[in-house]
Amino acid sequence: MDFTIPAEIEDYRARIATFVEERILPQEEDPAAWDAHGNITTERLNELRAAAKAEGLWCLQLKPETGGQGLGKVGMAVCYEEMNRSVFGPVVFNSAAPDDGNMMVLEQAGTPEQKARWLEPIVSGAVRSSFAMTEPHPGGGSDPGMMMTKAEKTADGYVIRGHKWYITGAEDADHFILMARTSDDPRRGLTAFLHDKSDPGWRIDRRIPIMGPEEHGGHCEIIYDELVLPEDRVLLGEGLGLKVTQMRLGPARLTHCMRWLGLAKRCTEIARAYAETREGFGVRLADRESIQIKLGDLAMGIEMGRLLVMKAAWELDQGRFAKKEVSMAKIHVANLLHKAADVGIQINGARGYSKDTVLEWIYRYARQARLVDGADEVHQMVLNRHLATEDRDFWKWDAATN
Incomplete structure (x- = not known):
C-alpha cells in the first residue's frame, strides 16, 4: 500500500501551512479580529480570502470548471487538516461548513442553470449558504424519514410549510437547500429545493444560543409558512431528496x-x-x-x-x-x-x-x-x-x- 501523497498535493499542503502560519495565526492573537460570536470578523475574513484567492488556494475541493483546483477527497484530507491548524482557517479558503458541503452537492446535482444561479455566487464568496434539514420532535433529525416539513404540488410549483431548527449559518445565508416531504413513499418521499433569503413565506424565528463558538450565521430556528417555489427550484428531481x-x-x-x-x-x-x-x-x-x-x-x-x-x-x-x-x-x-x-x-x-x-x-x-x-x-x-x-x-x- 502506497501512502505517498502526490507532489501537487504536497505543494498545496505546504503553501497552506505557510499561509496559516504567516497570515491567519496572527489574527487569532488580535482581539479586534474576533466577532461577538467567537469567529473572525467579516472585514478581516474578506482580507484573508482575497489573499488566499491570489495565491491559488481557493475552493481546492471543486472542479477546475467550477472554480476550484480539482482535489479529490484524499487531497482534501491532506489540505483540510492543514487549514484547521487555525480556528479561522477553513472559512478563509472557502472550505468551511456549511458552504463546503453545499457547493459540492450543487456541483454534482445541479443543472447548468442552477449552478449559475445558486452555486457560482457561493464559489466566488459573494454569498453564504445553508442546508435546512433538521427539525424539532416529532420531525426528522438523524432519521430523515421522520421529516414533517411538506411541499404541496400546485399548478405553479410548490407550497412549503414546516419547521426547521439548528440550521447552521442561516442568519447570514443568501442561498438555502431545503429538504421537504412531497409524498409518503419511504424511498422517494423527500425532495430538495433551492430558495433565496428574499423569497417570501419563511422567517428565522430565532438564532439559538449554543455552548460553543459559532459559524458565521449561527444555528437558527426557521419557520416555513407558505413559501412558494417554482418547479425549477427542485434540485436533482422530485422524490430524490434522500x-x-x-x-x-x-x-x-x-x-x-x-x-x-x-x-x-x-x-x-x-x-x-x-x-x-x-x-x-x-x-x-x-x-x-x-x-x-x-x-x-x-x-x-x-x-x-x-x-x-x-x-x-x-x-x-x-x-x-x-x-x-x-x-x-x-x-x-x-x-x-x-x-x-x-x-x-x-x-x-x-x-x-x-x-x-x-x-x-x-x-x-x-x-x-x-x-x-x-x-x-x-x-x-x-x-x-x-x-x-x-x-x-x-x-x-x-x-x-x-
Missing part, C-alpha cells in the same frame, strides 16, 4: 473529520509548547512521565484518525459510498477532538482554561462534534448493521485482480 442528502452528508461528515484532525493537532502543539517550558517542583512538565503518556497517547490517536479518514477518502475517490468507513472516522475523530482539547487544557492548567489560548474555544466547539451529522450512537448502529450483513467480510481487504 439521494441528495446521501450525496451531501457522507462527504460532509468526512470533511468535518479532516478539519477536526487539524484542531486536535493544534491542541497537542499548544500542550507540548507549554510542557517544554513550564517547571514545577524542579522538573519540567515535559520530563514528567505522566505528561509524556498523555501526549504520546494523543499522538497515536491522531494518527489513527488520519488513517481512518484517509481510508474513507480513498473509498470515496473510488466512487463508493464508504458508509462504514465514514462512520468509523466520524466516531473516532469526534471523540479524539474532545480528548485533545481536554488534555491540552489539563497540561496548561489555568492558562488552558482561560482565553489566553484557543484551547477553551476548541473545547467548547469540540462537544458538538459527537452530535453534528449523526450522533456517535447513530454511527455505531450503522456499523453494527454492516457487521450483521457482512459478517467476517466486514474486515475484508480489496484484492487486485490478475
Whole structure:
C-alpha cells in the first residue's frame, strides 16, 4: 500500500501551512479580529480570502470548471487538516461548513442553470449558504424519514410549510437547500429545493444560543409558512431528496473529520509548547512521565484518525459510498477532538482554561462534534448493521485482480 501523497498535493499542503502560519495565526492573537460570536470578523475574513484567492488556494475541493483546483477527497484530507491548524482557517479558503458541503452537492446535482444561479455566487464568496434539514420532535433529525416539513404540488410549483431548527449559518445565508416531504413513499418521499433569503413565506424565528463558538450565521430556528417555489427550484428531481442528502452528508461528515484532525493537532502543539517550558517542583512538565503518556497517547490517536479518514477518502475517490468507513472516522475523530482539547487544557492548567489560548474555544466547539451529522450512537448502529450483513467480510481487504 502506497501512502505517498502526490507532489501537487504536497505543494498545496505546504503553501497552506505557510499561509496559516504567516497570515491567519496572527489574527487569532488580535482581539479586534474576533466577532461577538467567537469567529473572525467579516472585514478581516474578506482580507484573508482575497489573499488566499491570489495565491491559488481557493475552493481546492471543486472542479477546475467550477472554480476550484480539482482535489479529490484524499487531497482534501491532506489540505483540510492543514487549514484547521487555525480556528479561522477553513472559512478563509472557502472550505468551511456549511458552504463546503453545499457547493459540492450543487456541483454534482445541479443543472447548468442552477449552478449559475445558486452555486457560482457561493464559489466566488459573494454569498453564504445553508442546508435546512433538521427539525424539532416529532420531525426528522438523524432519521430523515421522520421529516414533517411538506411541499404541496400546485399548478405553479410548490407550497412549503414546516419547521426547521439548528440550521447552521442561516442568519447570514443568501442561498438555502431545503429538504421537504412531497409524498409518503419511504424511498422517494423527500425532495430538495433551492430558495433565496428574499423569497417570501419563511422567517428565522430565532438564532439559538449554543455552548460553543459559532459559524458565521449561527444555528437558527426557521419557520416555513407558505413559501412558494417554482418547479425549477427542485434540485436533482422530485422524490430524490434522500439521494441528495446521501450525496451531501457522507462527504460532509468526512470533511468535518479532516478539519477536526487539524484542531486536535493544534491542541497537542499548544500542550507540548507549554510542557517544554513550564517547571514545577524542579522538573519540567515535559520530563514528567505522566505528561509524556498523555501526549504520546494523543499522538497515536491522531494518527489513527488520519488513517481512518484517509481510508474513507480513498473509498470515496473510488466512487463508493464508504458508509462504514465514514462512520468509523466520524466516531473516532469526534471523540479524539474532545480528548485533545481536554488534555491540552489539563497540561496548561489555568492558562488552558482561560482565553489566553484557543484551547477553551476548541473545547467548547469540540462537544458538538459527537452530535453534528449523526450522533456517535447513530454511527455505531450503522456499523453494527454492516457487521450483521457482512459478517467476517466486514474486515475484508480489496484484492487486485490478475
